[in-house]
């Protein structure tokens with residue numbers, strides 16, 4: 106299934122087509138495609154070119170490490186993400202590499218890397234679904250994440266599956282039209298709350 110964004114202005118099809126389904130096919134992601142995803146993330150922009158992102162990833166055939174990832178998710182996310190052939194965590198490093206001072210943009214940059222990965226996935230015919238619903242303390246302990254880094258989000262990656270394989274309530278969510286706030290609510294000029302005239 107696809108669920109492209111119905112946009113008010115034309116945008117690149119890749120951006121419109123990216124979405125976060127919960128139905129995954131069991132088909133594994135090809136090794137080369139996996140490498141392409143992280144190569145895309147690698148070329149994301151970052152403050153001081155610090156590249157503060159780390160991805161902790163496992164494919165389903167790596168049963169031990171895949172299960173470790175799954176065990177960190179909240180039960181709702183486990184219910185659908187367990188079908189995804191690839192799971193991972195997006196982690197942000199807290200300090201700059203060049204001076205070990207706090208990097209206020211580390212999470213911003215890690216998010217950009219994840220967004221870049223998600224678009225590359227769309228270009229490769231894959232889908233991604235990011236998740237905030239996980240136990241961060243458990244992830245830190247399970248993966249020996251140092252104090253100098255913070256797990257920001259989990260991510261499920263794979264090929265889109267049959268919506269009919271999901272429980273009824275999730276099927277409904279999957280088919281619901283995607284919605285967004287209007288441009289006027291977040292593009293301002295002059296002062297906070299003053300919508301830009303050009304939109």
Ligand SMILES: Cc1cc2nc3c(=O)[nH]c(=O)nc-3n(C[C@H](O)[C@H](O)[C@H](O)COP(=O)(O)O)c2cc1C
Nearest residue numbers: 123124125126127182234235236237238239258283
């Ligand atoms: C940081 C982040 C956390 C999210 N957490 C969850 C989650 O825990 N469970 C879930 O099912 N979806 C989660 N989502 C998916 C969002 O609900 C989804 O991106 C949003 O509804 C917009 O839909 P779209 O990605 O299809 O455009 C998360 C997305 C992001 C970016």
